[in-house]
Amino acid sequence: MINRRGALTVLHLLLVWTAMVAVLPALGFNLVVTAWVRGAGAAVPVLGLGGLLMVGLLVAAGVPARTVVPLCGSVPRRLLWAVLVFVLGTLGLLAGVAAYDAGVDLGSAGTRILLTGVPYAVAAAFFVPSRWVRLGALAVLAAAVVYGGFVGPSQAEHRRHRADVARYREHPELLYLGTAPAGMHVSRVRVGPASFAVDYRPVREGYETGYVGLVVRPPLTPALRCPEPPEAGTTCTVDGHGEMVTVHDSTQETTVTRRYRDTEVSVASQTLGEAGLRDLLNTLHPLSDAELDTLMQEKSIDHSF
Numbered sequence: 001m002i003n004r005r006g007a008l009t010v011l012h013l014l015l016v017w018t019a020m021v022a023v024l025p026a027l028g029f030n031l032v033v034t035a036w037v038r039g040a041g042a043a044v045p046v047l048g049l050g051g052l053l054m055v056g057l058l059v060a061a062g063v064p065a066r067t068v069v070p071l072c073g074s075v076p077r078r079l080l081w082a083v084l085v086f087v088l089g090t091l092g093l094l095a096g097v098a099a100y101d102a103g104v105d106l107g108s109a110g111t112r113i114l115l116t117g118v119p120y121a122v123a124a125a126f127f128v129p130s131r132w133v134r135l136g137a138l139a140v141l142a143a144a145v146v147y148g149g150f151v152g153p154s155q156a157e158h159r160r161h162r163a164d165v166a167r168y169r170e171h172p173e174l175l176y177l178g179t180a181p182a183g184m185h186v187s188r189v190r191v192g193p194a195s196f197a198v199d200y201r202p203v204r205e206g207y208e209t210g211y212v213g214l215v216v217r218p219p220l221t222p223a224l225r226c227p228e229p230p231e232a233g234t235t236c237t238v239d240g241h242g243e244m245v246t247v248h249d250s251t252q253e254t255t256v257t258r259r260y261r262d263t264e265v266s267v268a269s270q271t272l273g274e275a276g277l278r279d280l281l282n283t284l285h286p287l288s289d290a291e292l293d294t295l296m297q298e299k300s301i302d303h304s305f
Contacts, residue, residue, distance in 0.1 A: 005068060009128055012065035016124045019057040020089065020117035023050070051086070058082035058120070069127050085123045092119025092141075095148065103160065104152030118144075161296070168292060168301065171196075173262055174216045177291060179283035181212060181276055189295055190304040194218060197304070210271040212280065219264045224257055245274060260284055 027050040035043040059082045062072040071081035093116060096106070106112050118140070125137035169175065174196040180186055187201040200212040224244040226236035235247045243258040255268040256277040265284060267277045295301040 008064055008068045009130065009133060012061065012068060012128075013121045013124055015061035015064065016058065016085065017117035017121040019061050020054065020120045021114060023054055023057060024093075024116040025113050027053075055079075055082045055086050058085050058124075061124075065128075068129075069124075070129065071127055081127060085120055085127070088123035088126075089120030092122065092144075095119075096144075099148040099152055102153060103156030104148055105155060105159075164296060165292065167191075167303065168296075172286075174218075175287040176216050176260060176263065176265065176284045177287045178214055178267070178280045178285075181272055181280060184210065184212065186295070186300060189301040191301065192304045195304075210269070212267060212269040212272050212277070214265065214267045214280070216260075216263050216265050219259065219262075224259065224264070243278075256281060 027046075030046055031043050031050070034046050059075075059078050062069065062078045062081055065072045066078075067073075069081065070077075071084075072078045096115065096119065100106050100112070106115060122137045122140050122144075125133050125140075128134065168191050171191075171193070174194075175191075176196065177186070177198060180200050183202055183204075184200045185203050186198060187205070188199040190197045194217060196216040198214040200214070202210050224238055224242055226238060226244065226246075230236060233249045235249065236244065238244045241258075243256060246255040246257070247253070248255075251270060253268055253270045254272075254274050254277060255266055256274060257264060257266040258281055259265075260281070265281060267280050269277060272280070292301070
C-alpha cells in the first residue's frame with residue numbers, strides 16, 4: 001500500500017504534468033498567431049509572459065511537495081526549483097519538437113499535447129530524494145533518447161522510403177528499363193505522370209562522350225506511323241515488325257520506337273547506331289525493386305511534372 005510520502009510524490013509529479021499540459025498548447029497557439037499576425041518581434045513579449053506563467057504554475061505545483069522535495073521547503077527555494085524544472089523541461093520539450101520536425105512519429109494531436117508535460121515531470125522527478133523515483137525518471141529519459149534519437153528516425157526514414165517508392169510506382173505500367181549499353185550506365189531517371197525517361201551516359205563521363213535517351217509513354221496512335229507530311233530534315237521508316245526509325249539529318253541522331261506491351265518506347269542517340277538501339281530495346285524489362293532501391297540510394301531518380 002502506498003504511503004503518505006509516496007502519495008505526495010505522485011501528486012506532485014501529476015500536478016507538474018497537468019500544469020504544463022494545460023498551459024503549453026495555449027501558449028504555443030498564441031505564439032504562432034501573434035507571430036503570424038503581428039510579426040516575430042511581437043511574439044517575444046508573449047513568450048516572456050508565457051515563461052513567467054509556467055514558472056508560477058510550477059511554484060504552485062511544488063507547494064504540496066514541501067515535505068517531499070527539499071528545494072520546495074521554502075518560497076525562495078521553491079522558486080529556484082521551479083526555474084530549474086522550467087529550464088530542464090523546456091530543453092526536453094525542444095528536443096521533442098526537433099525530433100517531431102525530423103519526422104519522428106509522436107502519435108495523434110491529443111497524444112502530442114499530453115506528451116508536452118512529460119519533460120517537466122521527468123525534470124521534477126530528479127529533484128525527489130528517492131532512488132526509485134530517480135531511476136524511473138532516468139528510465140523515461142533513456143527511453144525518450146533511444147526512441148527520439150534512433151528508433152523514431154529509423155522508422156521515419158522507412159516511412160519516407162515507402163512513400164517515395166509508392167510515388168515512383170504510381171504508374172507501374174510505364175516502368176520499363178533497358179540494360180545499359182557497354183561502357184555506359186544509368187545516369188538519371190525521371191518519373192512523370194505520363195512518361196518514364198532514362199538517360200544513359202558513359203561510365204567514364206568527362207573522358208568519353210556519348211548519350212542514349214529512353215522514353216516510355218502510353219501509345220500516341222493506334223499504330224506507329226511516320227508523320228505526314230514528313231518533317232523537314234528527317235528520314236522516317238516503319239519496318240515490317242512495326243518499328244519506326246527516325247534519323248535527323250542535321251544532328252545524325254537516330255531514334256528507334258517500338259510498341260512494348262501496352263506502352264510506346266523510344267530510344268535515341270547520336271553515338272549508338274540503329275543496331276545498338278535495337279539491342280537496348282531487346283533488354284527491356286519491368287523496373288525491379290532492387291533497381292529502384294539502387295536508383296534511390298544513388299539519388300539518380302526524381303519526379304518530373
